[in-house]
Amino acid sequence: MKAIQLGLLGAGTVAGGVVQVLQRNQAEIRRRAGRGIEIAAVAARDVAKARHSLGDSVPIGDDFEALVRRPDIDIVVELIGGTERARSLVLAAIAAGKPVVTANKALLAVHGTEIFEAARERGVAIGFEAAVAGGIPIIKSLREGLSANRIESIAGIINGTTNFILSEMRSKGLDFDVVLKKAQELGYAEADPAFDIEGVDAAHKATIMSAIAFGTPVQFERAHIEGISKLQAADIRYAEQLGYRIKLLGITKRRDDVGGIELRVHPTLIPATRLIANVEGAMNAVLVKGDAVGATLHYGRGAGAEPTASAVIADLVDVTRLITADPEHRVPHLAFQPDALAATQVLPIAQTITAFYLRLTVADEAGVLANLTRILADRRISIDAVLQRPNHEGGADGENQTDLIILTHDTLEGDMDAALALMQALPTVLAPIVKLRKEELA
Amino acid sequence: MKAIQLGLLGAGTVAGGVVQVLQRNQAEIRRRAGRGIEIAAVAARDVAKARHSLGDSVPIGDDFEALVRRPDIDIVVELIGGTERARSLVLAAIAAGKPVVTANKALLAVHGTEIFEAARERGVAIGFEAAVAGGIPIIKSLREGLSANRIESIAGIINGTTNFILSEMRSKGLDFDVVLKKAQELGYAEADPAFDIEGVDAAHKATIMSAIAFGTPVQFERAHIEGISKLQAADIRYAEQLGYRIKLLGITKRRDDVGGIELRVHPTLIPATRLIANVEGAMNAVLVKGDAVGATLHYGRGAGAEPTASAVIADLVDVTRLITADPEHRVPHLAFQPDALAATQVLPIAQTITAFYLRLTVADEAGVLANLTRILADRRISIDAVLQRPNHEGGADGENQTDLIILTHDTLEGDMDAALALMQALPTVLAPIVKLRKEELA
Structure with a gap:
């Protein structure tokens, strides 16, 4: 099916984000939407400047009014901001029967009632996810x-x-x-x-x-x-x-x-x-x-170029599904079109990568830590932090043992397990080692 | 337009939530979906028990297999849990051409591929928002x-x-x-x-x-x-x-x-x-x-009855829009159908209710707090907390003045402003009063 053709009004930060994300994730987006979504043309006040910021891959002109009426444009994306010119361009796009996606909160807060009414009469959709809270849907x-x-x-x-x-x-x-x-x-x-x-x-x-x-x-x-x-x-x-x-x-x-x-x-x-x-x-x-x-x-x-683009493009995918009459192109159950599912497999746990928390009950004697860290170093497992604490649960032997907590950096779990087997076998390791995983979620 | 007719499989906690929320918010949901959504029948293992928990407003039977095939049922809602019987009922509903909404994560995690494929072949939708993270969309x-x-x-x-x-x-x-x-x-x-x-x-x-x-x-x-x-x-x-x-x-x-x-x-x-x-x-x-x-x-x-019901019903609204061919019943721009918008007006700020933080620079002498709290009490403004602190910005006069911070409970802003005018006029109030609003967001 032919790709959806966009007309972009404006060439600022958000437009740059839209161009970038659409290009980078074109294959992923097509797998979801069932059709490609491409930028047919951009209208910018300063064409030379826009070309500098958006690159040569998209045609750039300066006739906004002509762009919203071009018969080959399926969806108009309004990213110029402000309320007056944006209003007249959006109304012109609606009058030309084109759905509009906009990030313009001022426009909708002030002229929303007029715009939604015009859109309803003409039977076109207005997407405005990007107008509120950027990338948050x-x-x-x-x-x-x-x-x-x-x-x-x-x-x-x-x-x-x-x-x-x-x-x-x-x-x-x-x-x-x-x-x-x-x-x-x-x-x-x-x-x-x-x-x-x-x-x-x-x-x-x-x-x-x-x-x-x-x-x-x-x-x-x-x-x-x-x-x-x-x-x-x-x-x-x-x-x-x-x-x-x-x-x-x-x-x-x-x-x-x-x-x-x-x-x-x-x-x-x-x-x-x-x-x-x-x-x-x-x-x-x-x-x-x-x-x-x-x-x-x-x-x-x-805010920001790509988070806002994330919302703009989500609306574009929605509108694409809406104007693509084929019922096969509704929202697919698993987000991607059934014929676009990947065979990518879940990895065995030994092949996953995460950081680890280890708690060892060890004999409180010289050289214990050196032996343990040697085993980790041999497997190139990097240590993030070590905490040594008296062990209060050792009963009669408690005086001679201590808790050793080791935090590692990201490690292949298989490597970690191999190291743990060696550590567990040391005579100075007095109890089963506790292994937990750690994620920074940064 | 005729209301959507649901067939509910199961009469447990979540089913109870669905019945309750659908009844309580029927008008609101119709304003959004453009059609009513009603429960035509419930199938339960123990009919007497189900009648006790769901009430008399919905017909309850025990023939699950018949319910998923009933011609008057538009959408089947699967809330029985488990993987085996749920699987065969969902597949039967699909075979009968009925969309299914389910909260059953086990079913989809185990049999999802089979179910989605069957749904795709038959051209019906499966909604499962409630299967993951309850009410969170x-x-x-x-x-x-x-x-x-x-x-x-x-x-x-x-x-x-x-x-x-x-x-x-x-x-x-x-x-x-x-x-x-x-x-x-x-x-x-x-x-x-x-x-x-x-x-x-x-x-x-x-x-x-x-x-x-x-x-x-x-x-x-x-x-x-x-x-x-x-x-x-x-x-x-x-x-x-x-x-x-x-x-x-x-x-x-x-x-x-x-x-x-x-x-x-x-x-x-x-x-x-x-x-x-x-x-x-x-x-x-x-x-x-x-x-x-x-x-x-x-x-x-x-989890919980109503949060899960929130997700189930969101899916029901989605499916209702999907199977209602009329393009007027797509997702409306302002969430509610254009002919169902309310004229409810935004209140003047004086009519809003919130708690307040007040900071007063007052003379450090006896009776000051009594005069202030009297003014608040006269307007029935209830005090949540008071904090008194030395004022370090008073310059030469700083020794004789102090900062007084008052937190109120919820108050009509007009009452607060009237009280503030009186407080500001007191000779012991030495600087403009700072008024901020406070919300518990509990």
Whole structure:
């Protein structure tokens, strides 16, 4: 089947991510979607600059209006941002009968009702997973995965810039202005950071989630918005003394008692023991409460070229399945099309690689550790840490034995087992060795 | 449009949850799915017992084989568990052309390849979101939300029983046997706990995720499985001293270097600072790494009547959309059908309810706190905590002023603001009051 042809509007960071991920994972994506997904053309304001950043593999022009109407374009991908030109281009694409995938939260928070209505009338889909929380599939989770629930509330860390700033202010005790400057140097904050630090970006995203959660039109103009620019280091410190952390949260709640909805963005104290209070740096996390499921937390990267591209392309795969009439190309049971399953086999445990925790009960005498580490060294098993502790369970012999804990770096399990057999055979090893596996999950 | 008619196989805990949630949220679900979803009949081994637990609102019989073939049944929901009878009933439903939604991980981990192939040939869908991690929409996230990615690895806490036991062993320093007994008393562990504590249940779920992540048939028979029954309190203690926690993880990894896949379940040391290391009690969490998105974490309740029902019904909504040919009944942009949007409005901030953090710079003299708390009490604003600290920023006057931090319980923001205006007007309040909001997110 012919590959889906995309028209990309914009050639910035996210567009670069989309080009890169689509090219790198084309085979994987085709195995899932049942068709290839290719970029037919890109429209950019500065063609030379776009060519420099996107490379020569995709045709680049500067006529946005023509691109959204080109008959060979199956899906329009809007990545220019802003609300005015994006609005008219998206409406033009819809009018031309083309599905649109967009990462533009401002556009949907402000003009969503108009755009969704136009799309419905024309019978085309609008994908916007990338508009909220970057690579986290939160739109899909809210809209489909949690569809059994009456959603009660959503509270999200949905702006990486402000979470980075708050994390730094807390961990280093610095003032807002100092950290903002650092964030700008690191590229975590824009030269004009107002949109992020005043909470507007978070409010756009909270607005979209609120509409999906409660089945209402988007109501950005009624959102209450406070940013973090006036937050003082003293309050972060006092909050910590009281067992709380301060996060910029986008919150929306059902209020059945007054038949309304809360929609607000502001710095918020939350108990330090909550998982979401421990979301640090530029990461995002969304806490959803539903009446059946209880609390779910959805965590990941909320910005950046490839995480955002991950969401854009997930939408492209969805739309591809939708516009490919063949029922064989619905979501396959095992994610990949049945004729695209691989024969890749699960490895025997001896061929797996992991780090290990070993606990040995050894005689408390000279040379024991040397003998053990020699066995590990011979198999090129690298040691990460050693802990020696008195053994309190040795009974009468307890005085002469000790616990030795060894953490290794990543090791082939077969090598580890061979070494363990030799270690176990040493006369100074007094009990069966405990072997556990260790994963850094970094 | 006529409501979808379900045939429920089984009348246990999860079936009870499905009946309850479908009844309670019928209106909400219809607004999303575009059609009602109703239970036409239930098949149960013990009809009297089933009637007692499910109530009189649904017809209950004991002929499972007849139910899966009844012409008026649109979707079969398999909730009997086990692999043999469930297999033959699911295959019979498929043969009768009926889509199936199941929560049965054992069935799919063992017979998934056969069942998916039969479903594909007959052109019916099999939904199994509830088979992995209960209410967390992890199957949908892996299969659709992260479809742009080459999945690199998955590591999940996917068995609540063992996570509860490990949490208790660590936090209370207890031995495995003691905690297992407690878990059984609390209903977190079965009378015969082998399936959970020996890692078999986690391996079923890891097997399903592995197949979806890497596009292979299910390979349960090749999974390496170790449970927690031999885990000793000493190792949990040593791990903690080294900065690690021990969790039973289901792990699957792509190993391109040898063209294979790792699939293993075992107790695993993970750094205590990782979010997933702080998933306590019976909660589940799945960490997914994709090449584009990086790490995402999906957290929530992995078992229980309503969380599992949440996943079953999400699948029912999906299948309803799929078998309702009308393109208007695809996934709506705002989750709810356009003609079912509500006019519910966002409330003004004064009408929102939240707890507050107040910081006041006050004169260090008698009666100050009494005057402040009187104002709060007059508005029935309840105080949660008070912290008084020397103010170091008062300059020359610093000696005579102090910082007073007040945490309130939930309060209508309008009441808070009215009280704040009075407090701010007191001559003993020496600087603008800092007001922040606080959410327990419990």
